[in-house]
Amino acid sequence: xxxxxxxxxxxxxxxxxxxxxxxxxxxxxxxxxxxxxxxxxxxxxxxxxxxxxxxxxxxxxxxxxxxxxxxxxxxxxxxxxxxxxxxxxxxxxxxxxxxxxxxxxxxxxxxxxxx
Amino acid sequence: xxxxxxxxxxxxxxxxxxxxxxxxxxxxxxxxxxxxxxxxxxxxxxxxxxxxxxxxxxxxxxxxxxxxxxxxxxxxxxxxxxxxxxxxxxxxxxxxxxxxxxxxxxxxxxxxxxx
Numbered sequence: 001x002x003x004x005x006x007x008x009x010x011x012x013x014x015x016x017x018x019x020x021x022x023x024x025x026x027x028x029x030x031x032x033x034x035x036x037x038x039x040x041x042x043x044x045x046x047x048x049x050x051x052x053x054x055x056x057x058x059x060x061x062x063x064x065x066x067x068x069x070x071x072x073x074x075x076x077x078x079x080x081x082x083x084x085x086x087x088x089x090x091x092x093x094x095x096x097x098x099x100x101x102x103x104x105x106x107x108x109x110x111x112x113x114x115x
Numbered sequence: 116x117x118x119x120x121x122x123x124x125x126x127x128x129x130x131x132x133x134x135x136x137x138x139x140x141x142x143x144x145x146x147x148x149x150x151x152x153x154x155x156x157x158x159x160x161x162x163x164x165x166x167x168x169x170x171x172x173x174x175x176x177x178x179x180x181x182x183x184x185x186x187x188x189x190x191x192x193x194x195x196x197x198x199x200x201x202x203x204x205x206x207x208x209x210x211x212x213x214x215x216x217x218x219x220x221x222x223x224x225x226x227x228x229x230x
Contacts, residue, residue, distance in 0.1 A: 009155070033217050045205065045221040091157060095217055101146055101165060101209070102173065103219055107157040 002027045004094050006106035013082045014114050020067075021077045021109045023092030029053075031097040034068070034075045039089040039108075048090070051075065053097075079111075087113045118142075119222040121206050127228045134193040136225050138206030146209035147189040148173075148219065149181060151202045158205065164189055196229045203227075
């Protein structure tokens with residue numbers, strides 16, 4: 001079974017600075033999908049960014065980018081120019097491409113952006 | 116935009132009561148999911164459904180059942196609520212697999228307290 005590990009339960013960053021959230025996963029598969037989800041306080045969980053394992057290029061969405069290291073099974077999220085609205089729980093998630101419906105989540109990292 | 120709604124944001128029930136949590140999505144998605152979210156444990160899959168009347172157990176199905184009579188609606192049932200089922204419950208639907216859209220779209224969550 002796949003596992004997803006987020007080793008930082010809580011982090012903080014000054015507004016306008018850059019922060020990196022780490023995620024590692026364990027799988028024997030070669031093709032899969034990785035996601036970062038954001039859950040702001042008392043608000044709905046939304047997708048931040050996704051990465052297909054067969055793509056070598058790291059995904060980028062505006063201020064959010066990933067560092068995908070397939071051999072190391074690492075999938076970190078970098079947030080540049082942090083804003084107060086980035087304060088949230090961030091979850092890393094893994095999805096097999098072999099017909100499985102299940103999304104396996106890490107335990108989350110609580111990020112606080114300090115003004 | 117995909118919209119996933121849940122019947123209640125907050126719910127308080129007594130031990131032994133039968134509890135229904137309802138989820139509705141408006142995107143004609145085939146796959147729907149129920150998770151529970153607990154601090155320090157992340158999201159854990161309870162049940163999912165890949166078609167009307169079709170369901171599969173997730174990682175923690177004990178004490179729960181589900182119903183999917185219509186494509187847009189997926190219900191989670193606690194047959195006899197217990198205090199250890201006090202939690203945040205999140206519903207999600209999954210994008211169109213034919214379009215390789217594996218994003219899960221989440222509802223706002225129901226915070227259930229069992230006393």
